Amino acid sequence: MSDSKKIRPIRGIVTKAIQETPDTWTLHLEVKPSERNYLAGQFLSISPKQFPELSELVAYFEHKKGKKELIRAYSMASAPHEPTVSFTIRPERFSPEHDDYAPFLSPFLASPFMKGREFEFLGYTGPYILPANLEEQADQVVHLVAGSGAVPNFSLLKDQLIQNKNPSVHHTLIDINRTYEDIIYRAELEELAQKYPKRFTLVHRLTREERPGFVNGRPTFDLLREHVKDPSRVLVYACGSAITKWQKKHAKLTGEKPAPRFIETVTDWTRQLGIDKKRFKHESYG
Ligand SMILES: Cc1cc2nc3c(=O)[nH]c(=O)nc-3n(C[C@H](O)[C@H](O)[C@H](O)COP(=O)(O)OP(=O)(O)OC[C@H]3O[C@@H](n4cnc5c(N)ncnc54)[C@H](O)[C@@H]3O)c2cc1C
Structure with missing residues (x-):
């Protein structure tokens, strides 16, 4: 070990x-x-x-x-x-x-x-790590994160870009936040995007604020589709909220189905895009 x-x-x-x-x-x-x-x-x-x-x-x-x-x-x-x-x-x-x-x-x-x-x-x-043979498996990693879901993907991005690992693989971070002020590591992410323009694309989406230069609105299937270059050569790493075990327990008692949260929604989108489930990793904090 x-x-x-x-x-x-x-x-x-x-x-x-x-x-x-x-x-x-x-x-x-x-x-x-x-x-x-x-x-x-x-x-x-x-x-x-x-x-x-x-x-x-x-x-x-x-x-x-x-x-x-x-x-x-x-x-x-x-x-x-x-x-x-x-x-x-x-x-x-x-x-x-x-x-x-x-x-x-x-x-x-x-x-x-x-x-x-x-x-x-x-x-x-924790299994939310990139494979050792990343270049064999993929040309692109799409990091799809909401709020504090940015945390592990920030670690992955710094490791890949700054350490120049798997240089043929492009990283796209789709970072969804309520407002501009809520964007965690905003300055550091912008610096990475400026330093590694050929390897890293940074996409912000604000759900509760209209701001020049930022796309406003809830994330949609089209947002993911637009940024996935080839579903057969992409890995999607998603981190954000999911239905918690407490909500599932509560739902069992009341008979009410809990509404899908970020991870459930994104899982559905990757299926619709035809991304093999082995190419999709997710982590949630609930
Ligand atoms: C793999 C992983 C990575 C994580 N990474 C991060 C991270 O980077 N940053 C971050 O902020 N958080 C992260 N978390 C979440 C973190 O572990 C904690 O769950 C979070 O900080 C809340 O802890 P707490 O002690 O404040 O709340 P808790 O005491 O754990 O309570 C949280 C919620 O659970 C409910 N709850 C707790 N016990 C029960 C019970 N017995 N019955 C019913 N409801 C209950 C509470 O009502 C409350 O709403 C991660 C979680 C996982 C699994």
């Missing part, structure tokens, strides 16, 4: 806590170089139980839910060649109509107060 497949506890110190958008924060962790051996697109996991500030909430939720609180996964925003291990948090919001409980680790982590903090995480795992 390679080192990148062994999950182990690792300690890191938060050297920077950067606010990316009004509700999104990136934590940059200093970690021993020998413990940064992950693959772009993988995630780390954090136990809420290690933070004394959360101990009463953990006890309360374990009592209410009747089960132990588990670790939470966070995709790496950094690429393996970068000096810090970074991840980006968009805290969940409590909605009394939809949720039984309030989220608690994500609002705690998404904060400037994390700077200087040392904590433990489990690293590294």
Whole structure:
């Protein structure tokens, strides 16, 4: 088993806590170089139980839910060649109509107060990685992401472009956000697009704001079709919201079918385009 497949506890110190958008924060962790051996697109996991500030909430939720609180996964925003291990948090919001409980680790982590903090995480795992023989399989990777779904794809893009991996493969990022202010890594993505114009196309879509130079409106099947050059030589990597296990559970009880979310919709589009399911990878955070 390679080192990148062994999950182990690792300690890191938060050297920077950067606010990316009004509700999104990136934590940059200093970690021993020998413990940064992950693959772009993988995630780390954090136990809420290690933070004394959360101990009463953990006890309360374990009592209410009747089960132990588990670790939470966070995709790496950094690429393996970068000096810090970074991840980006968009805290969940409590909605009394939809949720039984309030989220608690994500609002705690998404904060400037994390700077200087040392904590433990489990690293590294996850199948949302590009194949080693990418050039044999594809001429193009379409990254189709919504909101904080940009996180693992940002890692993949930096790894491929900056490290000049698989140079014959073109990357297209379709990045869907509510407003301009909500675009995570906006400046860094624009810099990548300027630096690697032959290898990288950046497409923004804003769903709730009209802004000159940006396409407005909900993403559609045609948006994907327009950017896929050849369905038989493309890999589609999609990350965004999906129907959660809690929504499925709730639906079973009420008999109401949950409405498709981003990943369910995009899965359907790739089928319509005739993209083989082996060429489609997706990750969701629910
Ligand atoms: C592979 C993967 C990668 C991820 N990457 C990221 C990332 O890069 N950035 C990011 O911000 N997030 C990411 N997430 C999501 C992250 O792991 C957490 O789920 C998220 O931060 C919420 O954690 P929380 O502790 O704040 O909320 P939680 O306590 O987990 O609650 C979240 C929601 O689940 C509901 N819920 C929880 N327990 C129950 C229960 N027993 N019954 C009914 N409902 C329940 C709550 O009501 C709430 O609405 C990722 C998830 C996965 C699986």
